[in-house]
Amino acid sequence: MVRRSSGFVSKKPHRKSRGGCLTCKRKKVKCDETQPACGYCALRRLECEYPQDTLPRSSTASTSASPSHEELHLVPYDSSVDGDFNDITCQIPSWVAPAIFVATGKLSFEEVELLHHYKTQTWQAFAVRGDDTTHPIHQDRVPQLAVTQPYLLSALLSLAASHRNWLQPSKYSEDKALMYRQKTFQHYTKDLQNITSDNYETILLTGTFLLALIPHPGNSASDEDYLEWMYTLLKMSEGLRILASLRWSQGIEKLSIFPLICRELRNLPPPPIIASLQTRAGPLGTTPDHPNPPSTYGMPGAMPGANAVFLPPPLMALLEDIMNPLDTGPIDIHGNTLYPVFHALSPIFLSLYYYHLNPDFNVRVFVLSSFLLPDFLALVKAREPRALVLMAWWFALVCLVPKGWWIRPRVGVVGALGRAIRQLGDTGVWEALEGAERVVDVLLSADIEKAAESVFEGWEGVYWDDGPGRAQEWELGLLVDLSDELDFAGLDLHFDLQA
Structure with missing residues (x-):
């Protein structure tokens, strides 16, 4: 027999892992x-x-x-919750999830989770429009398009990771959002050089996602950080406007994603005469041959090329100063650049007055940046006081939209704009700024409804509660006119106008 040494220890039998993972x-x-x-x-x-x-x-x-x-x-995991x-x-x-193959190859389990998070949660916070029309597009059509193009898939995954980080902040989710954002730009810039009818829709959709992926200023951000973030948002919107203009005159409304990029949901009644002012409309974000879009209201008997604007009294006074400078003062060289922005803001106030907080208002607020032309962005960059006031009002109106978690700096931007304007020392512009600041103050101390109502404080002949009634009268008048036209044509049609 072989003699065992004193240091010998019997080896414990090894139990095989029969249910182990494939990697092991x-x-x-x-x-x-x-x-x-x-x-x-x-x-x-x-x-x-x-x-x-x-x-x-x-x-x-x-x-x-x-x-x-x-x-x-x-x-x-909380076992007490179903x-x-x-x-x-x-x-x-992971063993439950089947393999999913997309344009870039097989999705990782983490990417499947982010895709699931977008389909179940992120799109609901992203759909600012506020009605059911866009829900199937966000929930189904967007993921279907995403699996066909790497840049859109990366944008969607970045958006989902960013939203998850907003719900439950973590360095891991933040890094994932940044990583997928970088992948988006890597593929997106390449395909922008070759836009075709096959990829146009996904390129346009990715442009809207990129607006939500601009890195936010941190909690300790300075005024310069807020203003730089604002300017980046405006420049990105300019790119989206250029993309939309490629198809605007060729039936852009035929795109399956058009409800996500449309600029209005309804025609608006003309503004009350008592609170309106006729001016030259200016190019409202026009393309070379086709308005983008045309005006949706006008004053009966207005002069050719003139439209009525509907603005808070301080903004109206600011516009009048631009239109009618003092005889002793120099001609306002920025007037033609500022006119279009006043007109682009006007229907937002009009929609809020006639229909209060509604999907049309939400849409008009979020697309305003796509109306802004390069000359105006140059004024914002140069800190021209009146251009900054118009941006302060826009961000104050953005605060009234209940969704839009990716524009978290909006309140901070209004404060940064206010301090920048006051440093410039133009007291005549301060009064126009104060109304925007009041909206934010009411929002922080009360609620969105009260803040929206505060927009119309001090308007002569314009009262918050009167708007819906006036809109109903206008719509009723349209039915009467239509009935008269049909009767005149010899058609025996009748409407119950009291219904």
């Missing part, structure tokens, strides 16, 4: 079989997949080698 089997290492990711894969940030014929094991396995919830970037697979806290094991 390939590496020939022992798998602790923890779900949804084993300790070996989690620590090395590897994709952990189990054979589909393997049943999930109990979580009673040893956790000594398993990472914590924080390391896995998971939210602790499972909801639309909830971001509900983790779906």
Whole structure:
């Protein structure tokens, strides 16, 4: 017999891991079989997949080698709450999810999770329009288009990661949002050089997503940071306007995503004569041959080329000063650049007055930046006081839209603009600024409804409660006119005007 040495220790028999993940089997290492990711894969940030014929094991396995919830970037599961697979806290094991192949190849499990987060949560916070028309587009059409183009898929994943970071801030989600944003630009700039009928829709849609992916100023941001963020947003919107102009005269409304980029939802009644002013309209973000879009209201008997504007009294006074400078003063060289912005703001106030907080108002607010022309952006960059006042009013109106989580700096921008304007020392412009600041103050101290009502404080002959009634009278008048026209044509049609 072979004599054993005193230092010999019998080797404990090895138990094979029959239910281990595929990665551990390939590496020939022992798998602790923890779900949804084993300790070996989690620590090395590897994709952990189990054979589909393997049943999930109990979580009673040893956790000594398993990472914590924080390391896995998971939210602790609350067993007292019923499972909801639309909830971001509900983790779906990777072995349950089938492989998904897109234009860039196979989606990782993390990308599938972000895609799921967009379809179940992000789009609801992103759909600022406020009616049901765009819901199927956001929830279904956008993901369908995203899997066909790398830049749109990366933009969607970045948006989902950014929204997840907003809901539950973490450095991991923030880094993911930045990574996918960089991928978006990498692919997007390449395809912008070759726009075709096949990729035009996805390129245009990606442009709208990029507006939501502009990095926000931090909590300790300075006024310069806020103003730089604002200017970046305006420049990105300019690019979106140029993209839309490529198709505007060729039936852009035929695009499946048109409801996401339309500029208005309804025609508006003309402004009350008592509070309006006729001016030259100026180019409202025009393309070379076609208005983008044409005016939706006008004054009966107005002079050719003139439109009525509907603005708060301080803004109206500012516009009158531009139109009618003092005889002793120099000609306002920026007048033609500022006119279009006054006119682009006018229908936003008109929609708010006649129909209060409504989807048409939301749409008009968010598309205003696409009306701004390069000459005006140059004035904003140069800190021209009146251009800054118009931007302060716009951001104050943006504050009245209940959604739009990606424009978190909007209140801070109004404050930064106010301080910049006062430093310039133009007291005549300060009065026009104060109305915008009041809207923000009311919003912070009360609610959106009260803040919207405060927009019309001090308007002679214009009262918040009168707007819907006046709109109804105008709509009734249209029905009467239509009835008269049909009767005149010999058609025996009657309308119940009291219905």
